[in-house]
Amino acid sequence: MHPIILALLLAAEPPAAAPVPGASVCAALPETGPVARPGPPEIVAPKPTADRKLSCPDDFRLDVTGRMPMCLRAGIRVVDGSPRNACYAALPFGPIAAIAPRHKPTHSCPTSRLTTIVRIDGANAGVADAAVSVVPPDGITVTSLTASGADVDRNENPVLQGCFAFACRLVKLEIGPRAAARVELRLTLPGRDPISQAVRLADDCPH
Incomplete structure (x- = not known):
């Protein structure tokens, strides 16, 4: 040094x-x-x-x-x-790898919200000082998944998914019918321009 x-x-x-x-x-x-x-x-x-x-x-x-x-x-x-x-x-930050399309319920669907787990791959994507958001936010709730205890569902456990903060972030999206057909998952570090990746949301009504 x-x-x-x-x-x-x-x-x-x-x-x-x-x-x-x-x-x-x-x-x-x-x-x-x-x-x-x-x-x-x-x-x-x-x-x-x-x-x-x-x-x-x-x-x-x-x-x-x-x-x-x-x-x-x-x-x-x-x-x-x-x-x-x-x-x-x-600090190395991103870029975020491509994310596969997800689904959102139709306005007439009895199911009001669809839940999906999304893996965000990118340098330091999972550090706690990087804020995660959805743009536009209408109809979507995003939650970072960080717990890794024995009682955590395997699909929501970042350790069991091999998703570590220096290279990955695991989030849960709860998506309603008001969500746009195309949104961006955005990560922001203090003082840095945000990095983002588009996610397409296709209409669906599971039975």
Whole structure:
């Protein structure tokens, strides 16, 4: 780890909040504190070796394109910011894999709601600090399924479905007749543009 980045992590204030169960690594970082930004390159002089070559310190590269050979590495500026937001900005997130069509009841169907379990596959799709929603929301209730105890139905148990937060999210959709024929399942991390995947809902009236 770059020594300046290590110093930033050690010096960050105020102290981090208690982590939220199932949250990403970013959630525990403080909201305010020093962060790193790209800065001018660091330059040191190369040293000659016994075999008449030039050597650079670790993590530096030798540059011989100028008038004098030099050792370079990317520079860092330390500025006030938000370690948590910087982490969110760099966190792998999505994209969401395609989702198979589901069904919604017709307006005349005696069954007022259809329930289905949907697997949302994507990088960090299941972390607790990523909010899940349906757009448009009319006629649909969405619930994240996170419980994995022995009394949890197998189809709703993310562990038994091999659905882990770093790559997957399991949700239950309760769909009524007012739902649109095409909706989007949307995930949103703080400070990031949402990611989404379309789901088509075909009319159905099970008997």
